[in-house]
Amino acid sequence: xxxxxxxxxxxxxxxxxxxxxxxxxxxxxxxxxxxxxxxxxxxxxxxxxxxxxxxxxxxxxxxxxxxxxxxxxxxxxxxxxxxxxxxxxxxxxxxxxxxxxxxxxxxxxxxxxxxxxxxxxxxxxxxxxxxxxxxxxxxxxxxxxxxxxxxxxxxxxxxxx
Amino acid sequence: xxxxxxxxxxxxxxxxxxxxxxxxxxxxxxxxxxxxxxxxxxxxxxxxxxxxxxxxxxxxxxxxxxxxxxxxxxxxxxxxxxxxxxxxxxxxxxxxxxxxxxxxxxxxxxxxxxxxxxxxxxxxxxxxxxxxxxxxxxxxxxxxxxxxxxxxxxxxxxxxx
Amino acid sequence: xxxxxxxxxxxxxxxxxxxxxxxxxxxxxxxxxxxxxxxxxxxxxxxxxxxxxxxxxxxxxxxxxxxxxxxxxxxxxxxxxxxxxxxxxxxxxxxxxxxxxxxxxxxxxxxxxxxxxxxxxxxxxxxxxxxxxxxxxxxxxxxxxxxxxxxxxxxxxxxxx
Amino acid sequence: xxxxxxxxxxxxxxxxxxxxxxxxxxxxxxxxxxxxxxxxxxxxxxxxxxxxxxxxxxxxxxxxxxxxxxxxxxxxxxxxxxxxxxxxxxxxxxxxxxxxxxxxxxxxxxxxxxxxxxxxxxxxxxxxxxxxxxxxxxxxxxxxxxxxxxxxxxxxxxxxx
Amino acid sequence: xxxxxxxxxxxxxxxxxxxxxxxxxxxxxxxxxxxxxxxxxxxxxxxxxxxxxxxxxxxxxxxxxxxxxxxxxxxxxxxxxxxxxxxxxxxxxxxxxxxxxxxxxxxxxxxxxxxxxxxxxxxxxxxxxxxxxxxxxxxxxxxxxxxxxxxxxxxxxxxxx
Amino acid sequence: xxxxxxxxxxxxxxxxxxxxxxxxxxxxxxxxxxxxxxxxxxxxxxxxxxxxxxxxxxxxxxxxxxxxxxxxxxxxxxxxxxxxxxxxxxxxxxxxxxxxxxxxxxxxxxxxxxxxxxxxxxxxxxxxxxxxxxxxxxxxxxxxxxxxxxxxxxxxxxxxx
Numbered sequence: 001x002x003x004x005x006x007x008x009x010x011x012x013x014x015x016x017x018x019x020x021x022x023x024x025x026x027x028x029x030x031x032x033x034x035x036x037x038x039x040x041x042x043x044x045x046x047x048x049x050x051x052x053x054x055x056x057x058x059x060x061x062x063x064x065x066x067x068x069x070x071x072x073x074x075x076x077x078x079x080x081x082x083x084x085x086x087x088x089x090x091x092x093x094x095x096x097x098x099x100x101x102x103x104x105x106x107x108x109x110x111x112x113x114x115x116x117x118x119x120x121x122x123x124x125x126x127x128x129x130x131x132x133x134x135x136x137x138x139x140x141x142x143x144x145x146x147x148x149x150x151x152x153x154x155x156x157x158x159x160x161x
Numbered sequence: 162x163x164x165x166x167x168x169x170x171x172x173x174x175x176x177x178x179x180x181x182x183x184x185x186x187x188x189x190x191x192x193x194x195x196x197x198x199x200x201x202x203x204x205x206x207x208x209x210x211x212x213x214x215x216x217x218x219x220x221x222x223x224x225x226x227x228x229x230x231x232x233x234x235x236x237x238x239x240x241x242x243x244x245x246x247x248x249x250x251x252x253x254x255x256x257x258x259x260x261x262x263x264x265x266x267x268x269x270x271x272x273x274x275x276x277x278x279x280x281x282x283x284x285x286x287x288x289x290x291x292x293x294x295x296x297x298x299x300x301x302x303x304x305x306x307x308x309x310x311x312x313x314x315x316x317x318x319x320x321x322x
Numbered sequence: 323x324x325x326x327x328x329x330x331x332x333x334x335x336x337x338x339x340x341x342x343x344x345x346x347x348x349x350x351x352x353x354x355x356x357x358x359x360x361x362x363x364x365x366x367x368x369x370x371x372x373x374x375x376x377x378x379x380x381x382x383x384x385x386x387x388x389x390x391x392x393x394x395x396x397x398x399x400x401x402x403x404x405x406x407x408x409x410x411x412x413x414x415x416x417x418x419x420x421x422x423x424x425x426x427x428x429x430x431x432x433x434x435x436x437x438x439x440x441x442x443x444x445x446x447x448x449x450x451x452x453x454x455x456x457x458x459x460x461x462x463x464x465x466x467x468x469x470x471x472x473x474x475x476x477x478x479x480x481x482x483x
Numbered sequence: 484x485x486x487x488x489x490x491x492x493x494x495x496x497x498x499x500x501x502x503x504x505x506x507x508x509x510x511x512x513x514x515x516x517x518x519x520x521x522x523x524x525x526x527x528x529x530x531x532x533x534x535x536x537x538x539x540x541x542x543x544x545x546x547x548x549x550x551x552x553x554x555x556x557x558x559x560x561x562x563x564x565x566x567x568x569x570x571x572x573x574x575x576x577x578x579x580x581x582x583x584x585x586x587x588x589x590x591x592x593x594x595x596x597x598x599x600x601x602x603x604x605x606x607x608x609x610x611x612x613x614x615x616x617x618x619x620x621x622x623x624x625x626x627x628x629x630x631x632x633x634x635x636x637x638x639x640x641x642x643x644x
Numbered sequence: 645x646x647x648x649x650x651x652x653x654x655x656x657x658x659x660x661x662x663x664x665x666x667x668x669x670x671x672x673x674x675x676x677x678x679x680x681x682x683x684x685x686x687x688x689x690x691x692x693x694x695x696x697x698x699x700x701x702x703x704x705x706x707x708x709x710x711x712x713x714x715x716x717x718x719x720x721x722x723x724x725x726x727x728x729x730x731x732x733x734x735x736x737x738x739x740x741x742x743x744x745x746x747x748x749x750x751x752x753x754x755x756x757x758x759x760x761x762x763x764x765x766x767x768x769x770x771x772x773x774x775x776x777x778x779x780x781x782x783x784x785x786x787x788x789x790x791x792x793x794x795x796x797x798x799x800x801x802x803x804x805x
Numbered sequence: 806x807x808x809x810x811x812x813x814x815x816x817x818x819x820x821x822x823x824x825x826x827x828x829x830x831x832x833x834x835x836x837x838x839x840x841x842x843x844x845x846x847x848x849x850x851x852x853x854x855x856x857x858x859x860x861x862x863x864x865x866x867x868x869x870x871x872x873x874x875x876x877x878x879x880x881x882x883x884x885x886x887x888x889x890x891x892x893x894x895x896x897x898x899x900x901x902x903x904x905x906x907x908x909x910x911x912x913x914x915x916x917x918x919x920x921x922x923x924x925x926x927x928x929x930x931x932x933x934x935x936x937x938x939x940x941x942x943x944x945x946x947x948x949x950x951x952x953x954x955x956x957x958x959x960x961x962x963x964x965x966x
Contacts, residue, residue, distance in 0.1 A: 009209050009220055011293045013734075016218020018705065020712050022732030024674055024753045027257070037303075048170050057177020059170055059546035061823060065884050066240050068825050069552075071878055072888055075716055077234065077285050078292045078707050079227050083716055083730055083855055086888055087916065088827030090818075109829045115299075116292050123284040124238050131239045131277050132172045134308075138276075138319055139716065141307035142198075142284070147299060158299055179544065181551050183571030185513055185592045191346055222340065222705035226401050229342050230713075233397055233405055238553055240548050244555055244569055247405055249344030249435065251335075270346045272570065280488075331692050331703055333776045338701020352507055359786075370653050380659020381653055383501065383866035387562050388723050391501050391874075394558055396565055397718065399768050400775045401710050408566055409594065410505030412496075431507045437782075438775050443787070445767040446721050453722045453760050454655045456791075460759075460802055463790035464681075464767070469782060480782055492853050492864055493938045499862020520947075531814050539823020542814055549884050558884065559935045560929050561870050584942075598943075601934050606928040606947070607882050614883045614921050615816045621920075621952060621963055625842075625928070629946035641943055657895075662866065664873050667892030668835055719877055723870050727877055729892055736927045755892065 011080045020080050026111040031152030035118035036064055036107045037145035039126050043098050043135045045140070062092050063100075063129040067091035070124025071106055071117040078116050085110045086117060091125055102126055115147045172241045181241050187216045187272040197267045198280035198306035204259050206294045206301070211256055221254050224261075224290040227258030228252035231285025232267055232278040239277050246271045247278060252286055263287055276308045334403045342402050348433040352472030356427045357440035358466035361448045365420050367455045367462070372417055380416050385422075391411035392446025393428055393439040400438050407432045408439060413447055424448055431465040437469045494563045503563050509594040514635030518601035520628035522583045522609050528616045528623070529578050543576050546583075546612040547595035553607025554589055554600040561599050568593045569600060574608055585609055598630045655724045664724050670755040675796030679762035681789035683770050687742050689777045689784070690791055692770050704737050707744075707773040711735035714768025715750055715761040732762060735769055736767045746770055759791045759797045825885050833917040834959030839910045840923035842950035844931045848903050850938045850945070855900055863936045865898050868905075868934040872896035875929025876911055876922040883921050890915045891922060896930055907931055920952045 010021055042138045051058050075083040088107035093100055104121040106114040126142040133140055148160045171182055210220050229250045238245040249268035254261055265282040267275040287303040294301055309321045332343055371381050390411045397405040410429035415422055426443040428436040448464040455462055469483045491506055491564055532542050551572045558566040576583055585603040589597040603627035609625040631643045654665055693703050712733045719727040732751035737744055749766040750758040770786040777784055792804045815826055854864050873894045880888040893912035898905055909926040911919040931947040938945055953965045 009218070009293055010296050010298070011223070012218040012220055016220075017713065017734075017736075018219040018223050018708055019728070019735070020715075020733040022751050024609075024731035024751050025896075036297075057170070058544040058547065059172040059173055059177075062172070062179050062240050062548060064541065064823050065545060065548045066238065068823065069240075069881075069884055070238055071825075073238065075307040076713075077227065077231055077238070077287050079223050079230075079713055080289075081292060083727075083888075085729075085916075086825070087829035089825040090822075091824070092822075107166060107827050107829050110729075115295060116288065118580040119288055119291065119303075123288060123306075126281055126306075127277065128239050128241075129285060130190055130280065131242060134168055134276060135171050136169070138311070139304055139321055142280075143304055143306070144302055145284075145287075145304070145306075146302035147295075150299075178573075178575075179547055179551065180574070181554075181569070181572040182589050185570035185590050219702075219705040219708065222702040223709060225340050225702065226706060226709050229340065230398075230401055232342075234365075237552075240552055244405075244566075246432075246568075247342070248346035250342040251339075252341070253339075268344050268346050271568075330780070331701070331776055332779050333706070334701040334703055338703075340702040340706050357874060378701075379653070379656040380658075380662040380866040380869065381656055383863040384655070384662050384723050386501050386863065387867060387870050388721065390501065391559075391562055391723075392721055393503075395717075395721065399710065399714055399721070400772050401706050401713075402772075403775060405566075407568075407593075408503070411503040412500075413502070414500075424719075429505050429507050437778060438771065441771055441774065445771060445789075449760065449763055449767060450722050450724075452763065453725060454653055456759065457654050458652070460791060460794075461804055463788055464763075465487035465787055465789070466785055467767075467770075467787070467789075468785035469778075472782075477791055491941070492862070492937055493940050495862040495864055495868070496927060499864075501863040501867050540814070540817040541823040542817055542821075543815070545823050545884050548883065550885075553882055556878075560871065560875055560878065560882070561933050562867050562874075563933075564957060598939060599932065602932055602935065602947075606932060606950075609950075610921065610924055611883050611885075613924065614886060615814055617920060617952075618815050619813070621955075622965055624949055624951035625924075626926075626948050626950070627946055628931075628948070628950075630943060633943075643944055661895075661897075662869050662873065663896070664876075664891070664894040666912050668892035668912050719873075723874055727888075729890075754890075 023111045028109055028150050030112055031113050032107045033113060033115040033118040033150040035122045035147045036103045037122040038143050039100045039129045039140055040143055041133055041137045041140040045137050047051055059132050063093055063125045064091045066128030067104055067121040067125030070100050071121040074117045077120055080157040082112050083115050084108060099160050113150055113153055115150055119145060184272045188208055189272055190313050191270050192274050193268040194274060194276040194279040194311040196283045196308045197264045198283040198287055199304050200249055200261045200290045200301055201304055202298045202301040205223055206298050207256050220293050224254055224286045225252045227289030228265055228282040228286030232282040235278045235281040238281055242277050243273050245269060274314055276311055280306060338348055345433045350431055350433055351474050352431050353435050354429045355435060355437040355440040355469060355472040357444045358425045359444040359448055360465050361422045361451045361462055362465055363455055363459045363462040367459050368417050381454050382437055385415055386413045387440045388450030389426055389443040389447030393443035396439045396442040398402045399442055403438050404434050406430060433470055441467060484543050505538040506594045511592055511594055512635050513592050515590040516596060516598040516601040517588045518605045519586045520609055521626050522607040522612045522623055523626055524620045524623040526581050528620050533578055533631055537610045542615050546576055546608045547574045549602040549611030550587055552607030554604040557600045557603040560603055564599050565595050567591060583612060596636055597634055598633055602628060667755045672753055672755055673796050674753050675757050676751040677757060677759040677762040677791060677794040679791045680747045681766040681770055682787050683744045683773045683784055684787055685777055685781045685784040689781050690739050703776050706768045707737055708735045710772030711748055711765040711769030715765040718761045718764040721764055725760050726756050728752060744773060752782045757794055757797055759794055763789060810966055828916045833914055833916055834957050835914050836918050837912040837924040838918060838920040838955040840927045840952045841908045842931055843948050844905045844934045844945055845948055846938055846942045846945040850942050851900050864937050866902040868898055868930045869896045871933030872926040873932030876926040879922045879925040882925055886921050887917050889913060905934060918955055918958055920955055
């Protein structure tokens with residue numbers, strides 16, 4: 001058996017039909033995941049979002065909240081994702097010269113990992129930010145949405161190299 | 162009045178408080194938007210998703226559906242977005258050597274544009290794809306989520322340069 | 323052009339890809355639809371649901387509410403359905419000897435019909451009823467969920483023959 | 484016909500069955516509503532929420548966002564409410580000595596009023612605030628949630644006396 | 645005490661008021677349920693859904709996904725259902741001469757059974773299929789939605805006779 | 806360290822950023838909460854809701870259902886609330902001379918308390934009632950929404966004094 005058939009698409013069966021994979025036999029363990037991404041925009045927009053390094057008004061709070069609430073909506077947005085206990089979510093937004101870096105860490109003690117929750121939170125936070133700045137910068141983009149680290153479960157720790 | 166105050170963050174008021182902007186006085190016109198993005202992965206994954214250029218099983222269908230349903234969930238995911246009539250959504254997925262290009266077009270006849278719906282659909286389709294391939298490629302990323310064209314409303318046509 | 327290509331599956335394109343069909347060019351007209359179905363159960367259950375022809379407690383109200391709220395959730399449950407203005411919903415439940423007949427009428431003034439809303443309401447009402455009686459009759463079934471009449475739009479009136 | 488039968492419960496029919504009232508024949512007009520309420524807490528909590536009259540951190544932003552998103556969820560929370568176009572929402576939070584006053588204005592151009600959207604936004608903002616302060620003040624309460632003014636539709640202006 | 649009072653409607657209390665039954669004292673055990681149903685249509689529609697026994701395009705995938713996502717939405721659709729961990733869902737669609745048979749198996753390790761999740765998935769898959777074929781066959785119906793087998797919990801195995 | 810810094814706003818971090826607090830290390834214990842509130846209206850409305858002390862039609866059932874379903878929607882309505890297993894909900898509605906008293910008890914065996922679920926259920930039941938009576942009494946208000954008792958978790962029993 002080749003490596004690629006051993007490592008196939010677990011979410012479709014042998015006939016190609018989509019399914020929600022049965023995880024009832026997996027252990028309940030502490031698990032966490034960190035995902036990152038960035039909204040790439042203009043220096044003008046960064047100036048509108050903060051002043052002297054401090055946030056101005058609710059704009060970053062809106063993105064942070066969209067991230068936290070997006071993490072909770074993950075099983076509704078990602079068709080084959082399991083509904084899962086979500087025990088903690090933090091969303092960090094770091095404005096740079098012409099971009100806002102987004103980093104989300106999700107935690108649970110359940111039967112599957114929380115990478116999709118972290119990724120969905122990054123995307124929701126990024127899109128909420130784009131929504132607020134699109135009148136000023138219609139060309140803003142969301143880039144580099146990816147998992148950087150996950151912990152727990154059968155595979156233990158995985159760190160993006 | 163400076164250019165930057167004329168083009169401020171419309172979703173927060175003068176005191177910085179978030180709000181859903183009143184659009185009741187805007188015209189109902191035909192509007193559309195196209196957004197794109199890409200899931201960057203490995204050639205092995207592309208081989209699992211298709212065979213001889215044809216899709217294998219439901220994997221691409223899952224991503225397409227996630228995109229269409231994601232477009233409908235936009236006002237639930239993006240805090241300050243208006244709930245809007247959504248009259249059409251198409252999601253195109255084009256596998257390349259080591260990536261899947263995503264392009265979404267959304268259409269409406271309503272009082273606000275549908276860029277956020279197109280962007281949310283791209284993100285949902287991309288994340289659904291990452292969910293299906295993450296056991297094979299935990300390092301897959303979603304990149305370049307951005308609007309490429311919008312039509313209708315007061316500003317008429319805007320094309321990404 | 324053959325009859326079958328003229329009357330193909332409108333929700334998939336020529337390549338077989340699912341899409342939300344663009345209805346922005348369709349007229350806003352008054353539309354309504356009626357759908358029916360039945361929960362088939364036992365005379366014992368009918369006795370528990372009513373007494374002397376009158377409802378006992380909230381059981382039928384729960385099913386009626388599930389129907390009305392189910393109609394509103396249609397675009398969330400049916401992947402390719404348009405989110406639509408829903409202007410009226412009535413759910414009629416008629417207990418018989420060993421069954422409860424369900425009839426739902428939905429109304430709108432919008433660009434697409436409301437058959438799916440009526441069908442979804444019938445299914446939600448029927449399943450909510452089964453949920454309440456399943457401890458007494460685990461074999462209850464939901465049968466004959468179908469549209470009986472629709473009005474409005476390009477095709478005018480359609481009545482099940 | 485008596486006054487009380489003329490002014491009955493419109494959301495139930497003559498037999499007492501709940502229904503979503505048909506509004507398809509009502510006019511599309513500009514409508515707005517204002518609702519208010521207050522979270523009653525302690526001076527210690529007010530101190531934690533702000534400093535020198537300025538908000539500290541995201542706490543008030545969270546309540547404001549909960550209000551705006553709650554307004555959008557109204558048809559999901561209130562069983563017999565119509566899904567409606569919502570064109571604008573503002574949430575004002577005014578900390579006092581031992582309470583936070585909440586005032587929400589909602590706007591639409593549709594066939595029914597937006598009082599329920601304003602009331603739901605007040606409740607959601609108030610409950611979100613209670614959630615954040617409950618570790619410090621488990622006895623906080625939400626009081627006086629009521630409509631103070633509505634405009635538009637057949638009845639024109641109504642102001643709470 | 646008669647058999648029928650011993651086996652009353654558990655979802656309403658002695659006064660007839662609806663409630664969500666307290667299950668906190670029930671054991672967490674592995675549980676599964678299988679439910680079936682069928683969309684009854686025409687041979688022409690079956691021809692459009694497949695060709696030479698193979699699915700054509702995304703139509704069956706849409707119904708399968710609607711089923712899986714419908715299972716996750718069960719506590720939102722069925723008013724008195726508990727929100728539950730859902731650990732696995734498979735949806736099998738088998739086209740026949742003039743019908744598509746639907747079979748869904750749901751699995752969990754939790755305090756209540758997953759019959760309602762299986763039934764809701766069957767209904768959602770069936771209605772999604774009807775949505776896609778209704779332009780060709782407006783008379784299609786969903787029939788025989790019922791539980792055929794459940795496993796786990798206090799009652800152990802139950803098989804439809 | 807002062808009392809007020811020891812008992813700060815747990816839902817925001819030291820920099821004021823909102824977060825979903827990590828509860829994965831908290832014990833799974835049986836927990837319950839009771840919250841109350843009241844809809845204050847007119848004697849005429851109370852007469853429409855019941856006759857001779859008995860409910861007329863579905864109106865109180867609608868409010869009860871809105872409460873139960875509202876409890877399930879709590880993590881969707883309250884931004885920083887954890888999605889939680891909800892094991893039981895009862896909603897008691899007691900009509901008085903010119904008001905309807907609402908009392909909700911929620912139960913779980915999970916890592917966090919269920920006060921917010923009880924409060925949200927009271928608010929949803931109260932608002933659903935106001936929705937049904939607003940054509941007769943546009944001045945109805947929801948008052949005194951507050952927790953009266955909670956049990957379980959690290960703090961054990963808390964009773965409102």
